[in-house]
Amino acid sequence: xxxxxxxxxxxxxxxxxxxxxxxxxxxxxxxxxxxxxxxxxxxxxxxxxxxxxxxxxxxxxxxxxxxxxxxxxxxxxxxxxxxxxxxxxxxxxxxxxxxxxxxxxxxxxxxxxxxxxxxxxxxxxxxxxxxxxxxxxxxxxxxxxxxxxxxxxxxxxxxxxxxxxxxxxxxxxxxxxxxxxxxxxxxxxxxxxxxxxxxxxxxxxxxxxxxxxxxxxxxxxxxxxxxxxxxxxxxxxxxxxxxxxxxxxxxxxxxxx
Amino acid sequence: xxxxxxxxxxxxxxxxxxxxxxxxxxxxxxxxxxxxxxxxxxxxxxxxxxxxxxxxxxxxxxxxxxxxxxxxxxxxxxxxxxxxxxxxxxxxxxxxxxxxxxxxxxxxxxxxxxxxxxxxxxxxxxxxxxxxxxxxxxxxxxxxxxxxxxxxxxxxxxxxxxxxxxxxxxxxxxxxxxxxxxxxxxxxxxxxxxxxxxxxxxxxxxxxxxxxxxxxxxxxxxxxxxxxxxxxxxxxxxxxxxxxxxxxxxxxxxxxx
DNA sequence: GCGTGTGAATGGTTTCACAGCG
DNA sequence: CGCTGTGAAACCATTCACACGC
Numbered sequence: 001x002x003x004x005x006x007x008x009x010x011x012x013x014x015x016x017x018x019x020x021x022x023x024x025x026x027x028x029x030x031x032x033x034x035x036x037x038x039x040x041x042x043x044x045x046x047x048x049x050x051x052x053x054x055x056x057x058x059x060x061x062x063x064x065x066x067x068x069x070x071x072x073x074x075x076x077x078x079x080x081x082x083x084x085x086x087x088x089x090x091x092x093x094x095x096x097x098x099x100x101x102x103x104x105x106x107x108x109x110x111x112x113x114x115x116x117x118x119x120x121x122x123x124x125x126x127x128x129x130x131x132x133x134x135x136x137x138x139x140x141x142x143x144x145x146x147x148x149x150x151x152x153x154x155x156x157x158x159x160x161x162x163x164x165x166x167x168x169x170x171x172x173x174x175x176x177x178x179x180x181x182x183x184x185x186x187x188x189x190x191x192x193x194x195x196x197x198x199x200x201x202x203x204x205x206x207x208x209x210x211x212x213x214x215x216x217x218x219x220x221x222x223x224x225x226x227x228x229x230x231x232x233x234x235x236x237x238x239x240x241x242x243x244x245x246x247x248x249x250x251x252x253x254x255x256x257x
Numbered sequence: 258x259x260x261x262x263x264x265x266x267x268x269x270x271x272x273x274x275x276x277x278x279x280x281x282x283x284x285x286x287x288x289x290x291x292x293x294x295x296x297x298x299x300x301x302x303x304x305x306x307x308x309x310x311x312x313x314x315x316x317x318x319x320x321x322x323x324x325x326x327x328x329x330x331x332x333x334x335x336x337x338x339x340x341x342x343x344x345x346x347x348x349x350x351x352x353x354x355x356x357x358x359x360x361x362x363x364x365x366x367x368x369x370x371x372x373x374x375x376x377x378x379x380x381x382x383x384x385x386x387x388x389x390x391x392x393x394x395x396x397x398x399x400x401x402x403x404x405x406x407x408x409x410x411x412x413x414x415x416x417x418x419x420x421x422x423x424x425x426x427x428x429x430x431x432x433x434x435x436x437x438x439x440x441x442x443x444x445x446x447x448x449x450x451x452x453x454x455x456x457x458x459x460x461x462x463x464x465x466x467x468x469x470x471x472x473x474x475x476x477x478x479x480x481x482x483x484x485x486x487x488x489x490x491x492x493x494x495x496x497x498x499x500x501x502x503x504x505x506x507x508x509x510x511x512x513x514x
Numbered sequence: 515g516c517g518t519g520t521g522a523a524t525g526g527t528t529t530c531a532c533a534g535c536g
Numbered sequence: 537c538g539c540t541g542t543g544a545a546a547c548c549a550t551t552c553a554c555a556c557g558c
Binding site for chain 2: 021022024025026028029030050051052087088089090092094096102103104106107108110111113114117118119157158181182183184188190192196198200202203204205206207208209210211212213214215216218
């Protein structure tokens with residue numbers, strides 16, 4: 001999904017499907033929880049339930065990593081934690097910079113799961129001179145003039161962009177020029193990057209819009225058949241024309257017809 | 258990820274693929290930008306470039322909505338903005354509650370894109386009594402005791418969870434019981450919900466781990482990667498692929514199986 | 515002509531179902 | 537016997553290529 005020419009034409013025989021890669025962190029988290037409770041082994045069924053997927057999918061996913069299970073028994077928790085960690089590259093240390101220390105950037109800097117597993121916040125960077133030196137999550141914010149130097153000195157290859165939309169592309173360009181090859185983008189913009197650079201985006205408003213779509217669809221279907229699977233608890237109908245109850249008279253007015 | 262029951266396409270009309278739905282917000286954003294610059298029409302090629310997808314995909318996506326383009330010309334920007342907004346349900350107002358007003362919750366409350374398009378922060382809720390009454394982003398935080406009342410009074414059907422992991426499931430249960438049917442979860446946990454409730458998750462650490470995987474692969478392309486998928490649990494320590502440079506003391510004990 | 519709209523071809527992912535092994 | 541590992545089938549998504557209509 002990065003650039004136009006995104007094709008990696010079968011780099012090597014090393015072919016773990018993208019969809020599987022995206023689930024490995026989920027399995028890892030579930031396994032870590034089991035590990036902390038000193039559970040020695042799990043079946044695909046149990047682990048799948050904990051990770052919120054189905055067991056056939058999980059077994060297929062693991063089959064791409066190798067045969068790490070024992071038939072008739074299940075998977076060794078510790079061993080699997082190690083194997084997945086290694087596959088994901090978490091047995092090494094990844095220094096990360098966060099650019100844009102507003103509300104969101106500060107939240108990310110404070111996020112515990114960040115440091116907990118392989119990732120380390122190497123620096124916080126902001127364009128506002130007034131922020132410089134101010135500690136956030138115990139780390140002093142540095143001015144963006146230092147960006148290139150910070151990247152190089154720390155061998156940073158992963159950058160997190162938490163700037164306003166307008167600043168995202170320029171920041172991205174500088175990160176890439178300085179040597180960053182993976183970017184996690186929280187700004188609501190499509191980033192353009194050269195080949196070989198990975199971009200993943202996290203976009204609140206896109207997620208909300210997807211939810212709204214499904215929500216609207218649910219509201220439009222009050223003629224359920226005899227399925228009767230899920231009795232929605234409070235049978236209160238919601239979210240129709242909402243021009244009546246709101247304490248706030250603000251109308252969004254997205255578009256006239 | 259859409260919860261449980263796959264919707265039967267029995268109702269022949271609205272069968273928009275999930276992948277398409279996920280891209281509509283992207284198109285909408287690009288179109289809105291064009292609209293603000295008073296661009297009257299776009300070709301699939303141009304719009305696709307702005308949205309970061311390829312044009313065949315975009316045309317196929319739009320074909321699910323109907324035939325809104327003009328051959329030889331392109332798409333009318335304003336008209337398409339309206340059609341997509343309507344399809345996504347953004348022509349109505351969606352009151353949203355945010356639960357958990359820590360760093361992240363505050364960031365979300367302050368996020369501009371939130372209110373800008375169809376969504377309205379109806380309330381901020383936190384379990385900490387000390388937070389109650391304190392305004393965040395101009396909205397006073399309310400205590401979680403009020404949760405059910407708030408949901409009902411405001412007809413909220415979308416909830417955002419930004420609590421610590423441990424609190425997420427209980428909060429989720431209460432939201433659902435009170436009538437929420439769509440949840441955006443920022444806590445690093447798998448949420449269990451009844452049928453008919455949609456959950457989407459945003460998970461920083463999963464995204465970072467996916468990036469790390471690709472980053473590691475890139476690094477491994479310079480050095481001949483030694484294949485680690487050996488026979489059975491005997492040669493498991495062949496993890497020499499990547500130079501172990503990190504002082505990461507957290508490596509789990511290697512298991513002989 | 516030009517660019518949309520769409521069947522058909524391709525590629526990837528999920529699910530099924532069962533063989534195989536501890 | 538129970539549970540993993542995996543071909544094969546079913547499903548979904550993307551890409552191709554071209555007919556069609558402005």
